[in-house]
Amino acid sequence: xxxxxxxxxxxxxxxxxxxxxxxxxxxxxxxxxxxxxxxxxxxxxxxxxxxxxxxxxxxxxxxxxxxxxxxxxxxxxxxxxxxxxxxxxxxxxxxxxxxxxxxxxxxxxxxxxxxxxxxxxxxxxxxxxxxxxxxxxxxxxxxxxxxxxxxxxxxxxxxxxxxxxxxxxxxxxxxxxxxxxxxxxxxxxxxxxxxxxxxxxxxxxxxxxxxxxxxxxxxxxxxxxxxxxxxxxxxxxxxxxxxxxxxxxxxxxxxxxxxxxxxxxxxxxxxxxxxxxxxxxxxxxxxxxxxxxxxxxxxxxxxxxxxxxxxxxxxxxxxxxxxxxxxxxxxxxxxxxxxxxxxxxxxxxxxxxxxxxxxxxxxxxxxxxxxxxxxxxxxxxxxxxxxxxxxxxxxxxxxxxxxxxxxxxxxxxxxxxxxxxxxxxxxxxxxxxxxxxxxxxxxxxxxxxxxxxxxxxxxxxxxxxxxxxxxxxxxxxxxxxxxxxxxxxxxxxxxxxxxxxxxxxxxxxxxxxxxxxxxxxxxxxxxxxxxxxxxxxxxxxxxxxxxxxxxxxxxxxxxxxxxxxxxxxxxxxxxxxxxxxxxxxxxxxxxxxxxxxxxxxxxxxxxxxxxxxxxxxxxxxxxxxxxxxxxxxxxxxxxxxxxxxxxxxxxxxxxxxxxxxxxxxxxxxxxxxxxxxxxxxxxxxxxxxxxxxxxxxxxxxxxxxxxxxxxxxxxxxxxxxxxxxxxxxxxxxxxx
Numbered sequence: 001x002x003x004x005x006x007x008x009x010x011x012x013x014x015x016x017x018x019x020x021x022x023x024x025x026x027x028x029x030x031x032x033x034x035x036x037x038x039x040x041x042x043x044x045x046x047x048x049x050x051x052x053x054x055x056x057x058x059x060x061x062x063x064x065x066x067x068x069x070x071x072x073x074x075x076x077x078x079x080x081x082x083x084x085x086x087x088x089x090x091x092x093x094x095x096x097x098x099x100x101x102x103x104x105x106x107x108x109x110x111x112x113x114x115x116x117x118x119x120x121x122x123x124x125x126x127x128x129x130x131x132x133x134x135x136x137x138x139x140x141x142x143x144x145x146x147x148x149x150x151x152x153x154x155x156x157x158x159x160x161x162x163x164x165x166x167x168x169x170x171x172x173x174x175x176x177x178x179x180x181x182x183x184x185x186x187x188x189x190x191x192x193x194x195x196x197x198x199x200x201x202x203x204x205x206x207x208x209x210x211x212x213x214x215x216x217x218x219x220x221x222x223x224x225x226x227x228x229x230x231x232x233x234x235x236x237x238x239x240x241x242x243x244x245x246x247x248x249x250x251x252x253x254x255x256x257x258x259x260x261x262x263x264x265x266x267x268x269x270x271x272x273x274x275x276x277x278x279x280x281x282x283x284x285x286x287x288x289x290x291x292x293x294x295x296x297x298x299x300x301x302x303x304x305x306x307x308x309x310x311x312x313x314x315x316x317x318x319x320x321x322x323x324x325x326x327x328x329x330x331x332x333x334x335x336x337x338x339x340x341x342x343x344x345x346x347x348x349x350x351x352x353x354x355x356x357x358x359x360x361x362x363x364x365x366x367x368x369x370x371x372x373x374x375x376x377x378x379x380x381x382x383x384x385x386x387x388x389x390x391x392x393x394x395x396x397x398x399x400x401x402x403x404x405x406x407x408x409x410x411x412x413x414x415x416x417x418x419x420x421x422x423x424x425x426x427x428x429x430x431x432x433x434x435x436x437x438x439x440x441x442x443x444x445x446x447x448x449x450x451x452x453x454x455x456x457x458x459x460x461x462x463x464x465x466x467x468x469x470x471x472x473x474x475x476x477x478x479x480x481x482x483x484x485x486x487x488x489x490x491x492x493x494x495x496x497x498x499x500x501x502x503x504x505x506x507x508x509x510x511x512x513x514x515x516x517x518x519x520x521x522x523x524x525x526x527x528x529x530x531x532x533x534x535x536x537x538x539x540x541x542x543x544x545x546x547x548x549x550x551x552x553x554x555x556x557x558x559x560x561x562x563x564x565x566x567x568x569x570x571x572x573x574x575x576x577x578x579x580x581x582x583x584x585x586x587x588x589x590x591x592x593x594x595x596x597x598x599x600x601x602x603x604x605x606x607x608x609x610x611x612x613x614x615x616x617x618x619x620x621x622x623x624x625x626x627x628x629x630x631x632x633x634x635x636x637x638x639x640x641x642x643x644x645x646x647x648x649x650x651x652x653x654x655x656x657x658x659x660x661x662x663x664x665x666x667x668x669x670x671x672x673x674x675x676x677x678x679x680x681x682x683x684x685x686x687x688x689x690x691x692x693x694x695x696x697x698x699x700x701x702x703x704x705x706x707x708x709x710x711x712x713x714x715x716x717x718x719x720x721x722x723x724x725x726x727x728x729x730x731x732x733x734x735x736x
Contacts, residue, residue: 002032002289004296006413013089014080016043019295024413027056032094032290040290041079042094048087050679060088067092067154069132074125075152076145095152096287098279100206101141107278109209112236117274119203120265121150126199127257130192137190139198140179141205148283150271177221178211182249185222193251196260200246201230208234212247219637219651220546220595298414372689373705374724374731376415381405382727387476387502387538388428391589392713392723392730393437399715399723400437401730402430407437412721412732422454428538431480431488438480438488438517443473445497451480451488453517466520470494476502477510477531481543481552486518487568489550491528491539501534510539512552514571524571531557541584542591542601549574549610551593553601555584563600565610575613579603590673594651605639607654617654619647636696638674638681640665646674646683646694658699664692675714675722677735682722684712691722691733707733 002020009018009031016033019040023030028046035041050056061083067090068078076092083090100118104110110118122144129136136143138155145152177185181197184190204212212230213221230247232240242263248254255263272280380390381404390403399410406424408417423430425439432438437454449471471478471492479491491512498505513525528539541553541561550568555561561584564576579602581587590601597607597616605619620641636648636657645665648657667685675682680693680702691712693702709724709731720735 002293003413004298005031006298009297013043013045013087014082014091016041016080016091018043020293032293033091035079039079040094041091042076044090044092046088051086051088057083057088060090063155064090066129066134066136069134070125070129070153073150074121074128076154092154094290095145095147095154096290097145097147097152097283098286099142100144100146100151100202103146103279103282104141104206104209106282107276109234110206111276112207112239113274114276115203115207115236115239116265117269117271118144118146118151118206119199120261120267121271122153122199122202123257123260123264125151125153126192126195127261130195130257135190135192136195136198137184138176138179139195139202140176141202144202146275146279146283148272148275148280177218177225178213178215180222180225181251182226183251185225191251192257193254196246196254196257197248197251199257199260200243203239203243204230204232204235204247207236207239208232214547216546217594223595223652372708372724372731372733374707374733375721377729377731378410378415378417380725380728380730386427387536388426388588389711390427390725390730391430392715392725393430393432399721400432402427407439412715412723415732423452425452425480428479431483431490433483433485436483438483440473440478440480440490442476442478445472445474447473449473449478449492451490451515451517466515466517468492468515468522471511472496475508477504477538479538479540481540482545483517484545484568486516487523488515488517489513489543489545489568490515498533501532501536504531504533504535506530506533512539512566512571514550514568523569526566526571526573529557537584541588544591544593544598546593546595546610549593551591551598551610553579553587553591559584561587561602563598565598565613574611577613597651599637605654607651619649619654619656638676640668640670640672640674640683642670646681646699648681648696648699660694660699660701662701664701665694668692672712675712677714677720677722680735682712682735684709691724705733707731 002022005018005021009021011018013033015036018031018033020032021029022032022042027050028044031043031045033041033043046056046060051060064078064081064083067075071077072093076095079091079093081090082088098106126136136153139153143153143155145154179198179201181190181194184194201212210231212232213224213228214231232243235243246254246260382390383404386404390401393400393402393407399412400407400422401410404426407422407430409419409422410417422437423439423441425441429440429442430437438451440449440451443450449468450473451466451468453465471494475493475497477491477493481489481491483489489512491510493508493510495505495508497503508530510528510530511525512528514523515521516523531537531539537555539554541555544551545568548568550566552564552566553561554564561579561581562576563579565574566572567574579587579600581602587601592599593610596610598610600606600608607616607618608614609616637651639647639649641647641659643666645660645668647659649655650657665683667687668683669686672684676696677693679696681696682691682693684691684707689706689708690704691707692704694700695702707722707724709726711725713723713725715721715723722733722735724731724733
């Protein structure tokens with residue numbers, strides 16, 4: 001919850017003394033601070049570079065005004081603010097209580113009386129805002145703080161006056177996709193009815209533990225919000241008709257906040273009377289933690305020794321062919337769970353000492369890398385015998401690096417190692433969903449295949465590791481492909497290792513299967529073709545799960561590649577088609593899907609329907625890779641076009657939104673996918689060694705920085721980072 005101050009953080013801001021970091025992102029930093037009289041406050045700042053934009057500064061001013069309007073009963077009391085400072089800041093009451101999403105994680109879905117009391121109080125808060133002609137526009141569980149005296153709404157960063165759209169670009173969506181109204185998702189006017197829609201989503205999450213339109217990439221969520229019905233599974237029957245009306249696609253059909261207040265609660269009893277005991281205990285514990293916290297400041301990072309600015313970039317980068325093609329932003333994953341868009345909580349430094357070296361010790365065998373503008377750099381261990389290159393995995397609030405030495409967690413702020421060894425599983429036998437890491441350590445030939453689980457929040461292995469006695473855990477070609485909702489998808493074999501290649505043999509049988517790691521049951525299995533005995537190739541190049549679709553790029557025994565979609569619930573093949581690939585390694589790990597489409601990683605940029613494989617749209621000529629942007633981008637997809645640079649496309653229609661301006665994009669590598677950030681999209685040029693930022697909404701050029709590496713990944717957390725990976729190192733770069 002509280003992170004140490006860094007060496008660059010000020011000692012005081014205004015009249016407030018800083019104690020700790022509460023969060024950090026692309027827009028600014030939030031601190032825990034105290035007044036001269038001892039009152040604890042939360043102090044929000046905006047980066048000076050962001051504040052240089054007049055529109056951003058105006059938004060910050062409006063946020064301050066909106067926080068004052070809602071007041072201390074429904075929000076955090078404003079103690080002081082200076083929106084005109086070089087680094088604008090806002091000091092508010094530090095709310096003693098968890099965000100609603102943390103409360104649900106702690107207690108599970110809240111009982112109906114709690115949800116009703118919560119909903120009535122939030123409806124009252126919105127009524128106060130709307131009466132003052134202000135709409136919130138970003139109501140979500142993380143913006144609702146639960147105290148013993150009632151919920152408080154925070155974060156008015158995109159709130160504005162009703163009808164005032166001068167700060168919003170036409171046709172763009174601002175907010176959080178999972179809780180946006182349909183009209184907001186298409187960039188239309190957000191009225192008080194839009195806040196009612198978001199409030200209903202918040203209450204569905206509180207009552208069921210899941211948002212009404214699921215989770216996933218921004219484009220998926222925006223599609224569901226606009227075109228599908230909400231998932232109200234496990235919602236109490238008496239709440240279903242009320243929240244169904246609030247979630248109507250037509251804003252005129254939704255009730256007002258005043259009507260909601262009376263429909264949800266009779267006003268009897270104190271708010272604390274309706275909260276579960278576990279939640280009340282957590283509120284008390286947080287209050288104690290704040291008052292007993294001992295301030296700590298991290299030392300300045302040391303420059304890694306032995307840097308050689310003249311060292312050439314790695315041979316693998318230099319050897320990449322240049323083709324007339326598009327590479328759509330994607331391919332940052334070997335399987336589900338690799339770094340992607342999302343908001344992650346801060347993880348304290350643990351064993352990391354903040355010097356950019358694992359456990360404070362430099363690797364004696366790590367070769368120097370080309371000098372870059374990194375914040376930290378660490379060594380990678382990659383042998384020639386590795387079947388997959390090292391990858392970063394998403395794991396709760398941590399960055400997990402999997403290489404030849406197994407998996408370790410890294411503090412993305414300092415580069416320090418937090419957990420030195422999670423599992424000794426090789427890269428191709430590792431996968432993760434957002435909260436768990438799964439690994440299968442090679443066992444004795446003929447022994448059972450074991451899938452171990454590491455849960456976020458601690459290094460301990462799950463005590464109920466799944467043991468698959470029908471499969472040989474000693475076969476090197478075993479793959480953990482991806483994971484979602486307690487289900488791991490993998491390729492596993494029966495029979496003994498042949499001792500040739502990576503161990504394929506005539507007596508073996510291989511299967512694609514789905515395993516529920518919670519119950520230990522194999523949900524389904526489908527046979528795979530036999531691979532040549534001397535082969536060192538794995539069955540699959542990449543895998544993704546989207547709703548009930550399992551999407552795979554599979555290498556055949558003859559070295560060809562096919563794209564296939566299976567029913568994730570049964571394993572039944574829905575469709576497949578060949579991919580024209582000269583070298584399968586060119587598309588290793590490159591596969592992107594959304595709710596409706598899969599985007600093949602080779603050939604022309606195409607959107608294929610998940611249901612039947614039919615082409616929905618195509619753009620340009622050549623080859624393509626795809627990745628959707630972060631929530632602020634709405635429905636856009638980013639790609640790199642040779643000789644032009646970045647382009648933005650509508651994910652539903654494929655219509656061009658903008659091409660990169662300024663001409664510098666002509667050098668961008670078409671073999672590396674773009675990286676969506678908070679306000680910018682990034683593309684890389686191996687010719688110049690520069691990572692360049694481009695405005696995500698307009699295509700206007702931004703800053704650039706030196707970033708040696710072969711592959712790059714986005715870490716959208718606290719703090720935000722670009723993770724660059726070379727042959728023998730990986731490094732963290734700051735998102736600008």
